[in-house]
Amino acid sequence: MDAFKVLEIKKNVYDGNDxxxxxxxxxLRRDGVFMLNLMSSPGSGKTTTVMxxxxxxxxxxxxxxxxxxxxxxxxxxTVAGSGTRVIQLHxxxxxxxxxxxxxxxxxxxxxxGLDLVILENIGNLIxxxxxxxxxxxxxxxxSVPEGDDKPLKYPMMFERxxxxxxxxxxxxxxxDFDIEAVKERVTAMNPKARIFPISAKTGEGVAExxxxxxxxxxDWKRA
Amino acid sequence: MHELSVVIEVVKTVEEFARENGxxxxxxxxxxxxxxxxxIPKYIEDCFPCAVDGTSMADTKLExxxxxxxxxxxxxxxxxxxxxxxxxxxxxxxxxxxxxSGREFMIKEIVAC
Ligand SMILES: Nc1nc2c(ncn2[C@@H]2O[C@H](COP(=O)(O)OP(=O)(O)OP(=O)(O)O)[C@@H](O)[C@H]2O)c(=O)[nH]1
Ligand SMILES: [Mg+2]
Ligand SMILES: [Zn+2]
Numbered sequence: 318m319d320a321f322k323v324l325e326i327k328k329n330v331y332d333g334n335d336x337x338x339x340x341x342x343x344x345l346r347r348d349g350v351f352m353l354n355l356m357s358s359p360g361s362g363k364t365t366t367v368m369x370x371x372x373x374x375x376x377x378x379x380x381x382x383x384x385x386x387x388x389x390x391x392x393x394x395t396v397a398g399s400g401t402r403v404i405q406l407h408x409x410x411x412x413x414x415x416x417x418x419x420x421x422x423x424x425x426x427x428x429x430g431l432d433l434v435i436l437e438n439i440g441n442l443i444x445x446x447x448x449x450x451x452x453x454x455x456x457x458x459x460s461v462p463e464g465d466d467k468p469l470k471y472p473m474m475f476e477r478x479x480x481x482x483x484x485x486x487x488x489x490x491x492x493d494f495d496i497e498a499v500k501e502r503v504t505a506m507n508p509k510a511r512i513f514p515i516s517a518k519t520g521e522g523v524a525e526x527x528x529x530x531x532x533x534x535x536d537w538k539r540a
Numbered sequence: 541m542h543e544l545s546v547v548i549e550v551v552k553t554v555e556e557f558a559r560e561n562g563x564x565x566x567x568x569x570x571x572x573x574x575x576x577x578x579x580i581p582k583y584i585e586d587c588f589p590c591a592v593d594g595t596s597m598a599d600t601k602l603e604x605x606x607x608x609x610x611x612x613x614x615x616x617x618x619x620x621x622x623x624x625x626x627x628x629x630x631x632x633x634x635x636x637x638x639x640x641s642g643r644e645f646m647i648k649e650i651v652a653c
Contacts (some may be wrong), residue, residue, distance in 0.1 A: 319652040321567060326557055330546065330571075331646045333553050411545040443541045445577065 334448060338416035341423075341451030350428045351534045352419070352436060354452035356474065359440030361460040362484040364392045365517035366526075367435055371399050373435070373527035378534060383422040383436040385414050392437060412441050419450040433534050442467070446474035453531055456480040461494045468502040475503050479533070480511045482526060489515040514515060543583040549593040550647060555596055559629065567653035568601045575609035575623050578643035600650075609642025 345352055357363050364384075371380060382403040384393040393405035404426040406418055419436060428434060436452060438445045457468055457478045462485060468475040475481065481503055483496060500512050511529055515522035550571070558566055565579045573579050577637050588602045609622040613629035614636045620629060622642065 321651050323649050323651050324557075324561060324563065325649045326647045327649070328553065328557075328647045330550055330553070330647060334549065415547060415549070438578050441580070444545070513570070531582070 324452050331448075334415050334417075337420070338449035338451040340417050341420050342453065344426075345423075345451065345453060348428055349538060350423075350431050351454070351537050352423075352434045352450075352452045353530065354436050354438055354445075354450050354455040355389060355458070356438045356442070356445045356455065356478070357440060357458035357460070358463060361439045361440070361458040361463065362517045363440070364395055365435055365457055366458060366482060366484060366515070366523075367396060368399060369515075369517050369520060369523045370527060370530065371396070373522065373523055374531060377531065378432040379430055381418070381426050381428065381431045383426060383433045383434060383435060385412075385418070385422070385439050387439060402431070408439055412439060413444040413448045414438055414450050415448060416451045419452075426469045432538075433530075440469045442474055446471075446477055453537055454479045456482060458482045458484045459493050459499070461485040461488050464492075465494045465496075465499045465502075467501060468506065472506060475510070476506050478510055480509070480513065480526070480529060483512065483514045484517055486514045486521060487519050543579060544587040544591060546579065546645075547584060549589055551591050551597055552652060554647060557647075558596070558652075563650070563652040563653050564596075565651050566597055566600045566649040568603055569597070570603045570605060570648040570650070572605045572607055572644055572646040572648045574607045574642035574644040576639060577645045579645050581606065605648065606645055607642060610640045611637030611642075612640055613619055613637050 355363055367382060374380060380401060382396045382401055384403060385406045385408060386392060387408055387410060390405040393403050404422055406422045408414060422457055455478045457474055496514055503510055513522055513526040515526055538540040554569060573581055592598050592600060610619055611622045612619050613634055615634045616632040618629050618631040
């Protein structure tokens with residue numbers, strides 16, 4: 318009769334990914350390759366910022382880019398135009414990347430000789446924050462048109478990142494976006510987060526961001 | 541969308557567990573979801589058939605247990621349900637509680653048959 322059997326699993330759903338992320342972080346550490354997880358809503362300026370960052374660090378750090386998208390390769394084409402090593406990852410409808418996908422991307426890119434890989438995550442403020450991809454550091458972009466209330470609405474991302482870029486400051490006069498209020502809110506939630514107002518369009522503030530990233534890579538390599 | 545991504549991961553994990561434990565047919569999968577987790581049970585139920593389509597779990601039934609979202613009021617120590625009280629302490633009214641439970645998202649068990 319009783320032909321069934323209950324097997325307890327008792328596993329946190331995220332455990333599998335967390336384990337794979339930790340192991341990826343370990344192999345990046347052994348290879349001396351720093352991976353930055355760059356997140357934001359769609360259209361905040363990730364690709365434009367990546368291009369600016371490539372320019373700012375050219376000749377100093379050997380850089381590669383992983384472009385993640387649901388199903389296109391526009392961003393990878395843009396980055397490839399700068400002569401940078403880049404690969405496009407397709408998430409096939411998934412709204413966030415997992416550590417497995419990041420590893421596949423890194424394998425496809427080939428990290429030998431690279432100091433820094435920037436992973437442009439899928440445009441999404443919610444679940445990309447929850448899923449560890451194995452990066453060494455993480456940064457997010459909030460752009461002026463999105464509004465200064467986003468740290469209140471999507472706290473998880475703001476609580477966890479190492480750096481916050483406030484992008485599109487060239488458009489400040491068009492929006493009632495209060496930079497000081499964002500700084501205050503974010504610092505209260507995440508005191509260690511560094512905040513950089515930038516315009517990826519005009520290049521304003523990009524040097525300060527690039528300085529931070531350069532030192533973050535160097536400090537990490539020395540650690 | 542997010543639920544589908546996550547449920548696909550769940551199915552992978554469960555299939556792996558089943559293989560390791562010599563289970564060939566899974567009759568039922570039981571998940572536990574905290575009231576304060578970002579997962580919405582209804583969406584999980586809706587996307588489950590898609591996630592198991594074409595896998596060894598195509599005929600597996602899904603059961604979801606909800607775990608209460610409880611918090612302890614920092615000022616007065618009262619323990620209360622965060623959802624029913626909208627985060628405000630029913631004893632002193634403060635909105636400053638430490639979350640005790642309710643963020644879980646667990647694969648509890650499978651019923652093999
Ligand atoms: N005014 C202004 N526009 C910007 C700035 N940065 C980016 N943009 C514009 O914003 C739009 C989106 O920029 P992208 O860099 O493609 O944004 P993204 O975050 O990579 O977008 P997805 O990959 O689709 O999520 C483009 O039209 C950019 O030219 C900026 O600093 N100021
Ligand atoms: Mg982009
Ligand atoms: Zn997601």
